[in-house]
Structure formats: structure tokens, C-alpha cells
Amino acid sequence: SQQGEEDPQALSIQEGENATMNCSYKTSINNLQWYRQNSGRGLVHLILIRSNEREKHSGRLRVTLDTSKKSSSLLITASRAADTASYFCATDWAQGGSEKLVFGKGTKLTVNP
Amino acid sequence: KAGVTQTPRYLIKTRGQQVTLSCSPISGHRSVSWYQQTPGQGLQFLFEYFSETQRNKGNFPGRFSGRQFSNSRSEMNVSTLELGDSALYLCASSSWAGVAKNIQYFGAGTRLSVL
Numbered sequence: 076s077q078q079g080e081e082d083p084q085a086l087s088i089q090e091g092e093n094a095t096m097n098c099s100y101k102t103s104i105n106n107l108q109w110y111r112q113n114s115g116r117g118l119v120h121l122i123l124i125r126s127n128e129r130e131k132h133s134g135r136l137r138v139t140l141d142t143s144k145k146s147s148s149l150l151i152t153a154s155r156a157a158d159t160a161s162y163f164c165a166t167d168w169a170q171g172g173s174e175k176l177v178f179g180k181g182t183k184l185t186v187n188p
Numbered sequence: 189k190a191g192v193t194q195t196p197r198y199l200i201k202t203r204g205q206q207v208t209l210s211c212s213p214i215s216g217h218r219s220v221s222w223y224q225q226t227p228g229q230g231l232q233f234l235f236e237y238f239s240e241t242q243r244n245k246g247n248f249p250g251r252f253s254g255r256q257f258s259n260s261r262s263e264m265n266v267s268t269l270e271l272g273d274s275a276l277y278l279c280a281s282s283s284w285a286g287v288a289k290n291i292q293y294f295g296a297g298t299r300l301s302v303l
Contacts, residue, residue: 105289106289108291108292110292110294115276115297115299116296116297117192117278117280117294117295117296117297118231118278118280118292118294119294120291120292120293123291163231167289173244173245174244174289175233175236175244175246176221176233176292177233178223178230178231178232179230180230181230
């Protein structure tokens with residue numbers, strides 16, 4: 076299975092602190108995406124990083140990708156209570172003409188006011 | 189621009205019944221994908237449709253099927269429901285074909301409970 080694994084499974088921090096989540100995967104990828112999900116709702120795309128990129132920024136988000144270690148990290152700086160959500164990494168998987176997006180189990184982030 | 193719309197939002201069914209879920213993609217998006225989310229298995233890919241054709245399929249039994257209409261709206265059907273089918277079913281749309289290459293825009297989901 077190529078399923079990504081996020082680490083930690085749960086993270087609780089205070090408002091204003093930084094939050095770092097990690098994702099590891101098993102096989103080579105073309106791109107990796109991060110999504111956020113508020114409780115019981117749909118996912119919202121945060122950022123896509125391609126295999127030839129090492130770092131990408133979007134507002135308070137910073138994503139790094141290390142293809143040699145098959146891992147990625149998502150850093151949220153100066154967190155806010157509204158950042159409370161589950162965060163998922165998703166990798167592309169292709170085999171025999173078929174492809175799909177494979178999600179990890181997610182990191183549940185709680186930002187306390 | 190309206191987002192991805194899924195109906196109904198909540199559904200309660202009993203074992204053995206069948207269910208149809210609906211998804212209207214973002215206007216102009218031609219790719220629609222379906223996912224099942226459960227606490228135990230997480231988010232799992234069901235299938236992707238593009239221009240009314242199924243392009244990709246996940247590892248789900250044949251009880252799970254879908255279709256896409258000429259206006260890109262999609263339906264997903266589950267027949268002979270089992271307790272394990274209780275889940276949040278998410279639909280996502282994208283401009284282009286290729287579920288793994290492109291940003292997916294998700295709907296709020298349909299929460300299915302099988303009793």
C-alpha cells in the first residue's frame with residue numbers, strides 16, 4: 076500500500092504557536108497534496124507540491140518535500156483557533172493505467188485560544 | 189461560483205436496502221470523484237468519472253457503482269447495504285481528468301448510517 080501516514084495522529088497547541096505535521100509515504104510520487112477537514116465536513120485543498128520541488132509557501136503554510144526520505148511536512152505558523160481541523164496528506168498512485176489519490180489517516184490539530 | 193453540492197446531507201437506511209447519492213460539481217468541472225471516509229479505514233477512493241466515463245476505480249465491491257451525466261452531475265449507488273457501509277461519502281470535482289494530478293474540490297459530504 077502506498078498510503079501516506081501522518082504523524083502525529085493528534086496535536087494540541089496554544090494560539091500563536093507553530094504546528095508541524097509530518098507525512099511519510101512508501102512509493103515514488105509525482106506530487107503530494109495537503110488538505111484540511113473541519114469536523115465531519117468536506118476537505119479543503121491547501122497546497123500541492125511536485126516531486127521536483129523542495130519547499131512551497133502559501134500564507135502561513137509552509138510545506139517541504141524530501142523525496143529521498145519519502146516524507147513531507149506541513150508547518151502552520153502563528154496558529155489560530157480557526158486552524159483547528161484534521162490535516163491530510165495525499166499522494167498520487169498509478170499502476171496499470173489506473174490512478175488514484177491516496178490519503179493518509181490525518182493529524183487532528185487542536186488550537187486552544 | 190457555487191461549490192460542489194452533495195445531496196442529501198444525511199441518510200438513514202437499513203441493511204439490504206440500496207441508496208443513491210448525488211453530486212453536482214463546480215460549474216465547468218468535468219471530473220468527479222467519490223470517496224468513502226470511515227474512522228477505521230480513513231479516506232478511500234471509490235471511482236472517478238470524466239465526460240460520462242469511469243476513468244479510475246478503487247478497491248470496492250461491485251455493490252458500489254456510479255455514473256455521470258452529460259451535465260457532469262454524478263450519482264453514486266450502493267446496493268444491498270451492509271452495516272460497514274456507514275460512512276461519510278465525499279464527492280470531489282476537478283477541471284481536468286486525472287484524479288491524482290489535480291486539485292480536488294470537495295463537497296460537504298453525505299453521512300450515511302446503515303441500521
